Amino acid sequence: MTHRVDVVVVGGGQAGLAAGYHLRRQGLDFTVLDADPAPGGAWQHMWDSLHLFSPAEHSSLPGRLMPAQAGELYPDAGHVVDYLADYEKRYDLPVQRGTRVNAVRGGVGDRLLIEADTGTWRARAVISAAGTWSRPFLPAIPGRGLFAGRQLHTVNYRSPADFTGQRVIVVGGGNSGAQIAADLALDGHVEVTWVTQRPPRFLADDIDGRALFDVATARRRALEEGRSDTGGVASLGDIVAVPPVRAARDAGLLVAKPMFSQLTADGVRWADASHARADAIIWCTGFRPALAHLAPLNLRSARGHIPTDGTRALGEPRLHLLGYGDWTGPASATLIGVGRLARDAARAIAQLL
Template identity: 85%
Template sequence: MTQSVDVVVVGGGQAGLAAGYHLRRLGVDFTVLGADPAPGGAWQHMWDSLHLFSPADHSSLPGRLMPTQPGETYPDAGHVVDYLADYEKRYGLPVQHGARVGAVRRDGDRLLVEADSGTWRARAVVSATGTWSRPFVPAVPGRGLFAGRQLHTVNYRRPADFAGQRVVVVGGGNSGAQIAADLALAGDVPVTWATRRPPRFLPDDIDGRILFDVATARRRALDEGRSDTGGVASLGDIVAVPPVRAARDAGLLDVKPMFPELTTTGVRWADGTRAEADAVIWCTGFRPALAHLAPLGLRGPRGHIPTAGTRAVAEPRLHLLGYGDWTGPASATLIGVGRPARDAAREIAALCAHN
C-alpha cells in the first residue's frame, strides 16, 4: 500500500530531527523514516570514550538546549543519544524507526520513496542519511594479504578489545587522534599512529564553539564574494580534547608517516622498515550515504549532488541536509544543522503551498 504525505524526511538522526522540528512549526504534513531501530542516530554506535568537542549549551538542536551532563564539561555520546530521544518525544516528531529507505524515484509530480516498511508518495523529500553508514577505506596495497584484524572507526568500541595486541591506527583527523590516544592511555596496547602528514593539532583552547564560528564566517565570506578565509582547515585538523592532550603531552603518540603497503604480518614503509601488527584500525573517513537517491541520476563530481543551499539543483523537490559544508556550513554538527534545516523547511513549505 502506498501512502501519501507532503514531505518524507529520510534519516532519523540529528539532521532529520532538525528538519522535522522546522517542518512541524510550519504546519507541513511529514513523516521521518529512520533506518536505526532506536532513537539517537549515529551517536548510538560511537566508541565508549567519545565526547563532544563543545559544551552542552553549544551542542543543541533548534528549540531545545541540550542539558548539561553532571561531572562533564563535554558530554559523552550516550548523553547525546538521550538528548535526541528526548527531543524526538518532546516535539512529537513522527519518526518511524527501523524503516530503511532503498530508493527515491520520480513519479510524475511526486517523488516515490520506497522503504522496507512501505512506499510513500511525497511532494518533497529531505535526505538526511549522513555518512556513518558508508565508511571509507583506501585501497592500500596488501590489504588483502594482511592476516590480522582490520576494522574501521565504526567498529571500534574500547581498548580492552585489543589488550596485549599491537595496533596500527591510520588517519590524521579527529577520529584517528582520539582512538590512538584511547588505546595509548590504556597502557597495555602498543600503538603506531600512521598519518599522511604530521598531525596538526588546533590550539588547546579551541573547541567546537570556535570551530562553528569559523566555519560560519567562511561561508558568509564566500556567499558575499569575498576571499576564502580557509575556514577550520586553516587552523588545524585535530581538536585537542583532554585525552588527546594527555596522550600527546605524555609522549604516548607514536606518529609515523603513512605506509605504502601492508604485509601479511603488519606494515612496511618505503625505506623498508616494518612494524608488526595484530590489528589495523582505519580512521579514514566516510562518504555521503546517497545510494537511495541513485534512481534520480543526480550525482556530480566527488560523489556529491550539486546543490543551491540544501536544494538539489536538478531536482527542486529534493533537499540534502547534514552531509557537510556543501549542504550548509557546519551542517554535519548538532549546532550547525539548525539553520540549513530551517531554510530547507521554508523552501519546502513554499513548494507545497503552490503544488
C-alpha cells in the same frame, strides 16, 4: 500500501530531527524514515570514551537546549543519545524506526516515489538526511587482502579492552584517528602505532567546538557576501586537542609515523623497507555520503556528490540534502550547525509547495 505526505525525511539522526522540527513549524505533513531501531542516530554507535568538542549549551538542536551532563564539561556520546531521544519525544516527531529507504524515484506528477523495506510513500518533497556513518571508507592499500590480523574501521571501534596485549596500528590524521590512538595509548595495555598521511595538525589547546562554529559561521558569511574565502576550520588544523588527545600528546604517546606503503601478512611495510608487526589495523579514514537511495534520480556529479544550491539539489528542486558536510552547508554535520540549514530547507519546501 502507499502513503501520501507532503514531505519524507530520510534519516532520523540529528539532521532529520532538526528538519522535522522546522517542517512542523511550517505546518507541513511529514514523516521521518530511519533505518535504526532506536533513536540517537550515529551517536548510538560511537566508541565508549567519545565526548563532544563543545559544552552542552553549544551543542543543541533548534528549540531545545541540551542539558548539562553531571560532572562533564563536554558531554559523552550516551548523553547525546539521551538528548536526541528526548528531543524526538518532546516534539512528537513522526519517526518510523527500522525503515530503510531503498530508492527515491521521480514518480508521477508532482510527487516523488519513496520505496522503503516497509512500504511506499508518495511525497511532494524529500529531505535526505542519511549522513555518512553507514558508508565507512577504506583506502586501496597494496596487500590489504594479505593481512592475517584484524582490520576494522572507526565504526567498529569500542574500547581498548578489545585489544589488550596487542599491537595496533591506527591509520588517520583527523579527530577520530587521534582520539582512538590516544584512547589506546593512555590505556597502557596496548602497543600503539599512529600513522598519518601527512604530519598531524593540532588546533590550539584552547579551541573547542564553540570557536570552530564561530569560524565556520564567519566563513559562511564571507562567502554569502562575496568576500574572500577565509578557509574556515580547515585553515586552523585537523585535530581538536580534546583532553585525552592533549594528555597523550604531552606524554609523548601520540607521535605519528608517515603512511606505510603496503600491508603484509603480519603487519605493514614502509617505503624504506622497514616493517612493523601488527595484530590489528584500525582505519580512521573517513566516510562517504550515503546517497545510494537517490541513485534513480541520476543527480550525482563526477565527484560523487549531488550539486546543490544550499541544501536544494540543482537537478531536482523537490529534493534537499541536509547534514552531509560543508557541501550541503557550513557546519551542517554538527548539532549546533544543522538547525539553521534545516530551517532554510523547510522554508524553501513550504514555498515550493
